[in-house]
Amino acid sequence: MSQVSSFFTPKRIILAIGIVSIAGIAKSSVLMTDAGYTYIYQNNITGTLDVFSEPGIHFRMPFLSKITRYDQVVTVSFGNNQGEAFYQRLEALPVRFADTYTGTVPATFRFRLSHDPKEITTMHREFRSNDNLIESMLIKNARNVTVITATQYTGEEFFQGGLNQFKAQLSDQLINGIYSTERRQVEIDQVDLVPVGLDQDDSNKLQPTKQLVWKTVPIENEQGQPIRQDNPLKQYGITVTQVTIGDPAPEEQLDKLLTDKKKLVAERIRAIQEQETSKAQAKTEQLRKEIQRTREVQDAQRTKELAVISQQKDVEVARQIAERELVEERKKKDIATLTKAKELEISKANLEIQKANALSSEYEAKAIREKGIAEADVLSAKYGALGQHENVYLAELNRDVAKQLYENLPNFKISMPQNYINGSNGNLTSNLDVITGLSALGIMEKTQELKASKDNE
Template sequence: MEDNKLASFKGLITPRRVVTALGLLLALGIANSSVLMTDAGYTYVHQNNLTGELDVFTEPGIHFRMPFFSKITRYDQVVTVSFGNSQGEEFFQRLDPLHVRFADTYTGQVPATFRFKLSHNPDAVKNMHQEFRSNDNLIDTLLVKNARNVTVITSTQYTGEEFFQGGLNQFKAQLADQLSNGVYTTERRQVEVEQVDLAPVGMDQEDSNKLQRTKQLVWKTVPILDKDGKPARQNNPLSTYGIQVTQVTIGDPVPEAQLDKLLTDKKKLVAERIRTIQEQETSKAQAKTEQLRKEIQRTREVQDAQRTKELAVIAQQKDVEVARQIAERELVEERKKKDIATLSKAKELEIAKANLAIQQANAEAAKFEAQAIRAKGNAEAEVLAAKYKALGSYKDVYLAEMNRDVAQVLYQNLPNFKVDMPQNYINGTGAGGLTSNLDVITGLSALGLMEKSKDLGKQSEKGSK
């Protein structure tokens, strides 16, 4: 059975099929070697080994290359090198902190991070590739060594105390400037360094507790200036390949033990000096306070005495002023009474004059009223006399007119007159008259009975009918 399987398998493997499979594998290998797929953030250098030409690809995409006779080298477009920083982003290099020496021979450890950006210029990339041939070699040979060299050179331009007492920011600015544009051309000479310190203890001055500027001669590496007053520079190896420095970050530097002890002792001395000065100032302030307190007490006593004297003078002046005001008020009251009396008499005189005028007017009015009444009476008398005279002349005519008027009135009112004769009579006078109230009541009752009997007679007549 196994012989049958082997025979069938040999039947499947024929020379033609083997040649076909080898052709397919060769075609796939050629196709894979002919295509280059580039990613973002990388620069690719394609080297054609047949012609010796170099092609640079900086953008992501698909490119064709010489199969089996080409070499691809990949470079990082952004490279971050860290000295003494093991946290944060994924650095390409994690190295020990930079060991630097300052101008006053003190040393220190400075952690720093540098970020570099490669050029997109194909000629610059080709030049860089011909020099370094790989990404790792570029970082180790150029970027790391140049960053360390510039940091060490820049540190010689500062003293240890100057660096650790506020010069870190300026150090970072000069380091980035020299790394990007070239190292300063320097010389070593003695220069004056200005320091800020407290005045010596015991100086008899008001500002002995304030910071003062002092100068000290030290040896430093100083940049040489050109004719334009700018620092002269050496050639920058990064500019040859178009590499840019995009960021420089300085960590927390650590001084050597001797420098750290010096700085610590100096801080202690400054603290002791400040404490001593504060004690001196406190003693001075207390002495001045005591003196001021005595001056204040003396001034207060003088002021109290002066105030007592002024109060006595003021009291006397007040009494005089009160007496003067009382006299003036009495004088005013007398004048007021006199003026009131004068005004009262004048008022009475005016009232009398007014009353006189009123009475005179009333008299005149009464006189004219009497004359008017008299004239009216005379006129009415004359009219009445003329009227009676006229009536006397025509007596018969007047009587006839009066009779006529009376007759007309009686005629008009004659229908309204009705004369009823009494049916009963009660004599109240003479003998047998009504002499008492009982007689009157008895008589009225009799009249009432007579009226009722008359009404009953009328009703019986109506019923019979």
């Protein structure tokens, strides 16, 4: 106990209090801004307001200032239960149409705050907090414009194709201001089927019809543009960047009316289809008979035309045969003429060839004769010259023979016979002597072969 009391001395307590106070003052003197938010810094001493729209670090008066944070982009959703904030989980908007029918319209609105410090300051002076701005301005304005826009449509008009136009007008009035309107009876265009009982070809088609209803109609100026009321968002610089419409739901009576109308239209279409089917069957039967009659007429006409064509064909065939025979005769005559002319040309050519051959043979004989005479004169002169120098010529011949013998001397080989067979008185007088001698030669050759093989071993 004494150790604890010694630890918490007055000096240490004062030091700790001083450190905590300094940390608190330092924390209260710094403002850290994040992206996506706008901060209003209120100096309670001077009474000034400063706006910070970008992320960063700023200094502030500790303990004597106030910071208010606003979302730069706010999403307000009606009929969406998956939002992150309470103003994104609102119920779908209940609306009442011009024909007193009601319904619910799920919608999502996206707003963007201004970056102008003056507009932000004005907005802060009016609403003082982000939640109050959303509840008092954005949610109420979105609901009010949606309800006012719905009064410009009938229930049937809205749920039978007017949703896209409703969205466009809703977005236009949120951005530029709602229309100044008045309630009056107007004609609206509807599309309906032609009554079933009408005897006409287009009884199954749609036709435009007129209907008088009470509607809230925008008041237009002289230029035909709608007159608008002041836009409450404009003075604060708040803009609408997106409007999304979900799947609207009609009230039970309107839903029943639309369902019954669909059934009635379906039944009328079915009745019309049955009538059209009957008409089509009757027309089909009539057309079938017309087609059959036309086919029979065409068959008779075709038979007649075929007979005429057959006769014309026979005449044409006979004419073509006659023309072909005439052409054949002309062809034969022309061929005979050409053949004779060709033979005549060949004969003339052969005659010229024979004349040329005869003349050529004559000149060839003369040439051979002259050549023979010239060769005989040359040979005679040659032998005359050799006769005058006979010794020289013989000496040259002997020289050439001796030279050839000397060059071929190594190729001469003289072998002596190894065996000699001599018959009686040196002659082989009978076949027996010849056979005996040949046998002896064979034995001697085998003996020499055996001896040579032993020597090799």
